[in-house]
Amino acid sequence: MALRVLVGCKRVIDYAVRIRVKPDKTGVVTDGIKHSMNPFDEIAVEEAVRMKEKKIASEVIAVSCGPMQSQETLRTALAMGVDRGIHVDVSGKDYELLQPIHVSKILAKIAQEEKCDIILLGKQAIDDDSNQTAQMTASLLNWPQATYASKIEKTNGELQVLREIDGGLETVRVKIPAVISADLRLNEPRYATLPNIMKAKKKPIKKVTPGDLGVETDPRIEILSVEDPPERQAGIKVEDVDTLIAKLKEVGRI
Amino acid sequence: MASLTAARSKFSVWARGSACGIVHFLSSRTFCSKGAIAGKNIEQAVYQETLLSNPPLLPEIVLNLITPDCRLWWSKVEATNTWFADPFWAFCWPGGQALSRYILDNQKVVKGKNIYDVGSGSGVCGIAACMAGAAHVKAFDIDPVACKIVELNATANKVDMEVTCQNILQETPDKDPPNVILLGDMFYDEALALQMCHWLKCQLENPQPPMVLIGDPGRWAFCHSTHPFNFRCVAKYLLPPTCKEENNGFVHSFVWEQWESILPQEIMTMNVEIHHMTKKASAKVGQCLRQALPSWV
Numbered sequence: 419m420a421l422r423v424l425v426g427c428k429r430v431i432d433y434a435v436r437i438r439v440k441p442d443k444t445g446v447v448t449d450g451i452k453h454s455m456n457p458f459d460e461i462a463v464e465e466a467v468r469m470k471e472k473k474i475a476s477e478v479i480a481v482s483c484g485p486m487q488s489q490e491t492l493r494t495a496l497a498m499g500v501d502r503g504i505h506v507d508v509s510g511k512d513y514e515l516l517q518p519i520h521v522s523k524i525l526a527k528i529a530q531e532e533k534c535d536i537i538l539l540g541k542q543a544i545d546d547d548s549n550q551t552a553q554m555t556a557s558l559l560n561w562p563q564a565t566y567a568s569k570i571e572k573t574n575g576e577l578q579v580l581r582e583i584d585g586g587l588e589t590v591r592v593k594i595p596a597v598i599s600a601d602l603r604l605n606e607p608r609y610a611t612l613p614n615i616m617k618a619k620k621k622p623i624k625k626v627t628p629g630d631l632g633v634e635t636d637p638r639i640e641i642l643s644v645e646d647p648p649e650r651q652a653g654i655k656v657e658d659v660d661t662l663i664a665k666l667k668e669v670g671r672i
Numbered sequence: 673m674a675s676l677t678a679a680r681s682k683f684s685v686w687a688r689g690s691a692c693g694i695v696h697f698l699s700s701r702t703f704c705s706k707g708a709i710a711g712k713n714i715e716q717a718v719y720q721e722t723l724l725s726n727p728p729l730l731p732e733i734v735l736n737l738i739t740p741d742c743r744l745w746w747s748k749v750e751a752t753n754t755w756f757a758d759p760f761w762a763f764c765w766p767g768g769q770a771l772s773r774y775i776l777d778n779q780k781v782v783k784g785k786n787i788y789d790v791g792s793g794s795g796v797c798g799i800a801a802c803m804a805g806a807a808h809v810k811a812f813d814i815d816p817v818a819c820k821i822v823e824l825n826a827t828a829n830k831v832d833m834e835v836t837c838q839n840i841l842q843e844t845p846d847k848d849p850p851n852v853i854l855l856g857d858m859f860y861d862e863a864l865a866l867q868m869c870h871w872l873k874c875q876l877e878n879p880q881p882p883m884v885l886i887g888d889p890g891r892w893a894f895c896h897s898t899h900p901f902n903f904r905c906v907a908k909y910l911l912p913p914t915c916k917e918e919n920n921g922f923v924h925s926f927v928w929e930q931w932e933s934i935l936p937q938e939i940m941t942m943n944v945e946i947h948h949m950t951k952k953a954s955a956k957v958g959q960c961l962r963q964a965l966p967s968w969v
């Protein structure tokens with residue numbers, strides 16, 4: 419039986435951009451800054467498309483929660499081979515305070531409505547580094563989860579997932595439906611070329627609000643202050659090993 | 673014009689191996705990006721930005737296409753040249769390739785008949801029909817650039833066909849309908865698919881309804897449209913690697929025809945995998961396509 423796969427793709431500040439904190443310390447500067455798809459989500463999208471190409475998946479649906487511009491992120495996913503997109507419109511203050519718990523509820527609801535069998539997400543977003551969405555989504559749905567996947571195989575009715583864990587690699591088997599989160603080594607996402615970008619413009623994107631899905635997005639946290647990490651102090655150069663040892667003793671490191 | 677095309681034709685035979693150099697050479701020429709959809713300008717632009725090449729499933733057809741050896745293939749941003757904004761005609765879509773392959777291998781489907789190629793793009797399906805001995809082929813595309821390209825591509829393949837920009841989907845059915853309607857990858861857009869199904873329904877209400885042939889790789893809108901009649905799959909082709917790269921997510925392309933039509937007797941294979949669908953294995957499209965697809969795809 420071919421499966422329906424739901425992938426999440428978050429629009430984040432591009433990984434190559436130097437992040438600047440707003441002078442009033444309420445957040446980081448996002449206006450006029452280059453954004454792109456969260457790299458771990460790109461890996462999840464790539465894996466979902468490969469599942470479709472291997473005929474494991476019959477359809478791949480991408481979801482992005484965020485402002486209007488999230489549709490650009492969805493278009494990238496569509497150009498990579500996703501069949502259709504769902505844009506969950508959250509903007510302004512609501513978006514600034516949108517938390518993994520809200521996104522998990524949204525994803526869980528959509529997965530049920532669209533009768534999805536697999537939810538594939540990035541292990542974390544590179545902007546807030548929360549690493550919670552996959553786990554919470556699995557919990558909300560009461561589905562098994564396999565996080566930090568570096569290899570996914572389908573073995574009759576189940577998924578065998580190789581996970582990257584602290585001590586090395588772990589192999590787990592999960593029943594379908596399941597939630598999987600992608601780690602860095604799962605695959606290398608493809609580059610979207612013109613013919614694919616062109617075709618993606620015509621693929622359907624449905625716009626919904628969290629309210630339409632019956633999900634409350636009331637903030638559960640309050641941002642008190644956002645600050646730059648402390649600047650690294652300049653180091654010193656030493657002449658030889660003896661001076662190095664002496665210096666290290668001086669600062670109490672050895 | 674004809675000599676230009678002929679020269680290019682020869683050119684591209686040996687150019688394909690080292691096409692990068694050729695493109696570089698071509699792009700050193702200048703061209704004007706504004707002007708009417710006629711005459712030299714567009715030809716020059718096409719000459720500069722595309723390569724006359726064979727669609728992977730169709731070694732007998734040459735088309736002006738944007739290939740991986742062309743600059744635009746790799747460009748992420750919209751082309752600044754207005755002719756190349758959404759150049760649907762610069763790609764041979766998998767639906768059109770499958771349908772054309774099918775026509776070339778099953779010539780009697782079109783031989784001696786009046787053909788409409790609706791949404792002709794590069795004109796590939798119409799060209800295949802001409803080559804297979806159709807009596808008359810009329811290509812329809814609402815994009816005036818595409819219409820011009822169809823002329824160029826027809827000449828490159830030494831076939832004659834009529835081309836028109838009129839939006840046939842908005843017209844009342846012809847008093848003199850075609851015998852066969854070819855739809856190469858026309859279900860890429862939800863709204864258009866809806867319009868298309870409505871139009872097909874009108875066509876089929878004609879006392880002498882045309883035969884409809886559809887090429888489609890399994891696009892969402894095709895699988896989810898409510899079609900006015902049942903189709904059966906008559907051919908399934910494995911997409912060659914370059915075609916797959918152009919169509920992320922798809923691996924095969926299918927040809928569908930009306931349920932009542934006669935099954936082709938012989939299907940030739942040329943580097944492609946063709947599954948001749950038996951009545952048992954063929955899938956009914958319409959509301960039940962989604963369930964039916966996985967059983968044989």
Ligand SMILES: C[S@@+](CC[C@H](N)C(=O)[O-])C[C@H]1O[C@@H](n2cnc3c(N)ncnc32)[C@H](O)[C@@H]1O
Pocket residue numbers: 760761763764765766767768769790791792793794795796797812813814815818838839840841855856857858860864
């Ligand atoms: C996906 S391309 C297919 C081209 C070609 N049949 C092939 O398979 O390569 C669709 C083409 O249909 C054209 N088109 C869109 N709407 C149309 C309409 N209402 N009537 C005729 N052509 C239309 C577009 O301009 C485009 O060139």
